[in-house]
Amino acid sequence: MENKKDNGFMPVTAIPPGETIRENMDYLGMTQEEVAIRLDITPKHLCNILNGNAPITYETALKLESVIGPSAEFWMELETKYQLDKTRLEDQEELKKDLEILKEIPYKTMSDFGWLEKTRDRKQRVKNLRDFFRVARLSLIQESYAAVFRKHKQIGEISNYSVLAWLRKAELEGRSIEVQKVSRRKLKSLIPRFRGLTREEPSVFFPEMQNLCAQCGVALVLVECLPQTYICGATMWRKDKAILALSVRGKRSDIFWFTFFHELAHLINQKKKKFHISYENHEDEADQIARNYLIPDKLYKKFIEEYPYQDKKTIIDYAHKIGIAPCILVGRLMHDKLVNYQYYSDLRPSFEIVNKKAVTG
Numbered sequence: 267m268e269n270k271k272d273n274g275f276m277p278v279t280a281i282p283p284g285e286t287i288r289e290n291m292d293y294l295g296m297t298q299e300e301v302a303i304r305l306d307i308t309p310k311h312l313c314n315i316l317n318g319n320a321p322i323t324y325e326t327a328l329k330l331e332s333v334i335g336p337s338a339e340f341w342m343e344l345e346t347k348y349q350l351d352k353t354r355l356e357d358q359e360e361l362k363k364d365l366e367i368l369k370e371i372p373y374k375t376m377s378d379f380g381w382l383e384k385t386r387d388r389k390q391r392v393k394n395l396r397d398f399f400r401v402a403r404l405s406l407i408q409e410s411y412a413a414v415f416r417k418h419k420q421i422g423e424i425s426n427y428s429v430l431a432w433l434r435k436a437e438l439e440g441r442s443i444e445v446q447k448v449s450r451r452k453l454k455s456l457i458p459r460f461r462g463l464t465r466e467e468p469s470v471f472f473p474e475m476q477n478l479c480a481q482c483g484v485a486l487v488l489v490e491c492l493p494q495t496y497i498c499g500a501t502m503w504r505k506d507k508a509i510l511a512l513s514v515r516g517k518r519s520d521i522f523w524f525t526f527f528h529e530l531a532h533l534i535n536q537k538k539k540k541f542h543i544s545y546e547n548h549e550d551e552a553d554q555i556a557r558n559y560l561i562p563d564k565l566y567k568k569f570i571e572e573y574p575y576q577d578k579k580t581i582i583d584y585a586h587k588i589g590i591a592p593c594i595l596v597g598r599l600m601h602d603k604l605v606n607y608q609y610y611s612d613l614r615p616s617f618e619i620v621n622k623k624a625v626t627g
Contacts, residue, residue: 280351282318283344290334304333318352321345364392364404370427371395371404372492379490381435399434425494429543432492432513433500440485440502440509443476448483448508454534456482457559464523464560464591468617475526484508484533496546498525501532503539514617520597522617524556531555560594569595576605581613 291301302312306329314320322330322345327338365388373391377384382394392404399407407430456478463471472488479486483506491497491513498521499512510529514522525544531552532542557563565588574580581599585592592613599605 280318280348280355282316282348283322283341284316284318286344287316287330287334294334296334301333305329318348321349360403360405361389361392364396365389367404367407367427368392368395370425371431372425372428372494375492376431376435381431399430423494424496424545428492428495429497432489432495432497433502433511433543436487436489436500436509436511437502437504439487439489440507440511441504443480443485443487445480445483445485445507448506450482450534453479453482453484453530457530458589460527460530461560461590464594465586465589479510484510487511489513498544498546499529500541500543501529502541508533508539517617518593518597518614519591519617520593520614523560523591523594524597527556527559528552531559557598560590561588561598566598570604575599578610578613581610 287301291298296304298312298316299309302309305312305326307326311320315322315326322341324338324342327341327345330341331338368388368391373382373395376382376398382398383390385391385394395404396402399410401407401410408426459478460475463474466474476486485507487509489511495513497513498517499510501511502509510526510533512522512525512529517525528544529542529552532540535552535555536542557566569575569584573584576599581595582592585595593615596605596610596613600607
């Protein structure tokens with residue numbers, strides 16, 4: 267029995283060619299042992315063929331042609347049909363599993379961003395996602411990445427599939443950017459240049475950031491935020507290229523810059539090519555390095571001890587004096603609970619993604 271498919275027929279079951287061999291054996295009055303002798307194969311091998319556990323090879327097809335007829339082509343066609351039917355049925359089972367996984371992937375958001383084709387057909391969505399991730403089935407997505415997903419109890423449940431979709435997009439964007447040979451020494455030497463860029467407008471600083479990173483072998487990309495990811499940034503390696511990805515949708519400027527310098531800290535200070543993800547409210551040793559890159563501890567301590575650090579004008583003047591944007595200093599003060607988060611929001615503008623460029627929101 268077969269069910270109608272859009273492009274042909276879907277078998278209810280796959281019938282091995284062994285069934286036809288049995289019918290011919292009965293018609294000719296041959297026993298299984300006798301046929302095995304005539305085919306010059308072991309009884310066990312014949313049993314496997316009859317039960318569909320071993321395929322009919324070209325050699326066996328020629329022997330069947332001589333022993334029970336009708337032709338080698340006939341037996342090969344039966345074998346091909348059996349293998350195709352069996353594969354179709356197995357694929358249907360995998361499709362059922364993938365349709366369940368599809369529920370965990372934010373397809374609509376991804377298609378709204380233009381990452382995937384818009385469609386309501388669930389099977390087509392599965393196909394598009396398989397192509398996007400370059401996997402034979404969606405159940406292989408998590409196995410394809412070596413990332414370890416850390417969950418933070420204060421930010422709710424993280425969706426691994428959403429995180430992987432974000433990382434995959436970052437990878438695709440990063441691969442399209444031409445970069446020079448990786449140089450950690452050169453990247454570190456550019457820290458003062460990056461600090462200076464914090465004072466520029468997004469239309470100025472982001473192209474310059476990309477250019478400077480590319481000179482050091484780093485592809486800098488912006489990736490729209492997906493639901494249940496809580497990602498600020500990530501670094502990954504593809505061959506000899508480092509990819510530094512930032513998620514800036516709705517992020518405050520100080521968070522944007524801190525994340526960038528945090529990822530720089532990982533690239534500069536980790537000797538091995540390690541994979542890293544920065545989640546919201548997650549702290550590690552790179553945080554302290556990033557803080558020192560942005561505001562050297564000596565300068566920050568001097569400001570706290572010698573200036574009225576809660577005065578807005580003083581914050582602005584000191585930030586300009588040490589060559590950074592005021593949002594950086596405000597963010598540091600807020601992190602250390604020296605000023606309240608409800609103050610100075612005008613010094614911390616938000617960033618959005620528009621056509622792959624950062625703009626002030």
